[in-house]
Amino acid sequence: MGAAESKFQSGLALYQARDYEAAIRKFDAAITEDPSFSEAYNNRGLAHRNLNHFEQALKDFDDAIRTEPSNAEAHINRGNTHRLQNNLEFALKDFDDAVRLDPSNPKAFFNRALVHRLQNHIQQALEDFDQALRLDPGYTLAVFNRGLTHLTKQNNIELAIGDFDEAIRLKPGYPEALNYRGVANLRRHNIELAIEDFSAATRVKPTYAEAFNNRGVAYLRLHDLDRALDDFDEALRLDPASALSFHDRGLAYRLQNNLDLAIDDFTDALLINPALVDSRIARGVTYLMQHDLDRALDDFDEALRINPTNAVALAHRGHAYLLQNELEQALDDLNQAIEHNASLAGAHNHRGFVHRLQDHPEQATNDFERAIQLAEQQLAAQPKDSRLLLVRGTALRNVGRFQEAITDLESSISLNEYDSRARMELGLTHLALGNLPESQRYFDEATRRLAPSTNHPPPTLLPD
Numbered sequence: 455m456g457a458a459e460s461k462f463q464s465g466l467a468l469y470q471a472r473d474y475e476a477a478i479r480k481f482d483a484a485i486t487e488d489p490s491f492s493e494a495y496n497n498r499g500l501a502h503r504n505l506n507h508f509e510q511a512l513k514d515f516d517d518a519i520r521t522e523p524s525n526a527e528a529h530i531n532r533g534n535t536h537r538l539q540n541n542l543e544f545a546l547k548d549f550d551d552a553v554r555l556d557p558s559n560p561k562a563f564f565n566r567a568l569v570h571r572l573q574n575h576i577q578q579a580l581e582d583f584d585q586a587l588r589l590d591p592g593y594t595l596a597v598f599n600r601g602l603t604h605l606t607k608q609n610n611i612e613l614a615i616g617d618f619d620e621a622i623r624l625k626p627g628y629p630e631a632l633n634y635r636g637v638a639n640l641r642r643h644n645i646e647l648a649i650e651d652f653s654a655a656t657r658v659k660p661t662y663a664e665a666f667n668n669r670g671v672a673y674l675r676l677h678d679l680d681r682a683l684d685d686f687d688e689a690l691r692l693d694p695a696s697a698l699s700f701h702d703r704g705l706a707y708r709l710q711n712n713l714d715l716a717i718d719d720f721t722d723a724l725l726i727n728p729a730l731v732d733s734r735i736a737r738g739v740t741y742l743m744q745h746d747l748d749r750a751l752d753d754f755d756e757a758l759r760i761n762p763t764n765a766v767a768l769a770h771r772g773h774a775y776l777l778q779n780e781l782e783q784a785l786d787d788l789n790q791a792i793e794h795n796a797s798l799a800g801a802h803n804h805r806g807f808v809h810r811l812q813d814h815p816e817q818a819t820n821d822f823e824r825a826i827q828l829a830e831q832q833l834a835a836q837p838k839d840s841r842l843l844l845v846r847g848t849a850l851r852n853v854g855r856f857q858e859a860i861t862d863l864e865s866s867i868s869l870n871e872y873d874s875r876a877r878m879e880l881g882l883t884h885l886a887l888g889n890l891p892e893s894q895r896y897f898d899e900a901t902r903r904l905a906p907s908t909n910h911p912p913p914t915l916l917p918d
Contacts, residue, residue: 456488461484478502490521512532530552530561537569546570560587564599576603583603594625598630601621629658632655633668636652648672652668656669675838683706697723700719711872720740731760738767738770755771768787772787781812784808799842800825822853844862846862881900
């Protein structure tokens with residue numbers, strides 16, 4: 455073994471031990487002995503990249519390719535460095551060259567697929583993942599990322615779960631595959647299976663903040679708010695800069711009617727990510743529950759400045775205008791919301807209120823009936839969604855189907871013991887039936903369940 459090779463092997467051993475600074479010194483020595491040593495440049499580049507020395511890494515990969523133009527691995531490594539710097543066109547060119555130089559290398563196809571996915575070239579990404587797996591059927595990362603592409607880019611839940619199953623078979627206890635299989639199960643409303651997957655992911659990887667947060671979301675769907683809050687707290691302990699965890703914990707506090715705590719969390723989410731439209735809307739909804747209409751409208755306006763076609767923001771702003779008796783503005787927003795997303799049952803319900811106040815009874819009834827129909831369709835997939843039961847119950851009351859309304863509203867309360875809104879609607883339903891003692895009982899219960907900061911009965915809200 456020559457002097458250059460000996461120093462290079464010492465550098466590799468230090469690299470494997472993750473002592474990157476010492477590895478770089480050995481690769482320096484190998485290159486001094488042999489300035490044409492392509493693999494020494496290549497591996498020094500990897501060490502620099504692991505230390506986030508991206509410019510030095512790129513220079514080393516350039517030299518590795520200069521001294522050995524057919525070095526496909528150096529092209530892959532330079533491409534990945536460009537990808538980490540979001541220089542996607544440069545990255546794609548390097549992966550194209552790697553595929554041309556070594557068409558039997560599955561890593562070249564895999565890494566090119568990652569760039570295609572970032573560029574939203576989804577079919578090309580899937581074709582490259584497929585080719586990587588034809589070359590290496592046991593390539594776990596390729597199976598997992600193909601599943602991730604099916605889930606996040608195509609919402610093809612069954613294909614995603616199939617890939618996550620295979621990734622877990624190839625690598626038992628694979629925490630990321632368990633987590634995202636849980637997300638897929640959550641999307642198909644199989645909440646218990648989702649919780650099993652998130653729990654398995656956190657057992658394997660106790661520092662996995664995202665899995666704790668996702669399990670919290672699953673508990674939130676079951677209205678198990680104590681467990682949800684425990685998981686969101688743990689997610690934030692592990693990752694205090696997670697805007698998503700602040701947002702989701704805010705939703706749990708709001709379901710408990712802890713409105714000030716909810717607003718604090720939504721505000722923290724927005725401090726971390728001011729462009730997070732969902733938190734802007736959620737905080738606006740919470741202000742709406744406090745009857746702070748000016749602040750609610752400010753949040754909905756800002757959400758719509760960021761995304762002018764956001765149907766949920768339009769629907770909530772329309773509702774805020776309805777509460778202010780600004781009927782034309784309410785109608786305009788609700789019309790736009792329904793135009794952008796015709797499946798929003800609550801938007802139809804609130805537009806029905808506007809039509810009723812404008813003395814358009816036929817249009818009002820049409821909207822209430824449409825709200826009932828949409829809520830029924832959505833409840834078929836999500837039978838334990840208390841918010842949908844609240845919306846349908848409110849719409850049923852508005853068309854005079856009082857007993858059915860009572861059934862829905864009582865079901866909503868059984869799923870969420872904190873639900874003051876459903877109690878308020880039940881009070882109104884019993885009032886319409888002339889059951890004054892029952893009506894007063896529900897009004898009193900609704901008031902008792904409001905947070906101390908809330909002095910008004912909450913409006914009936916759309917599902918977020």
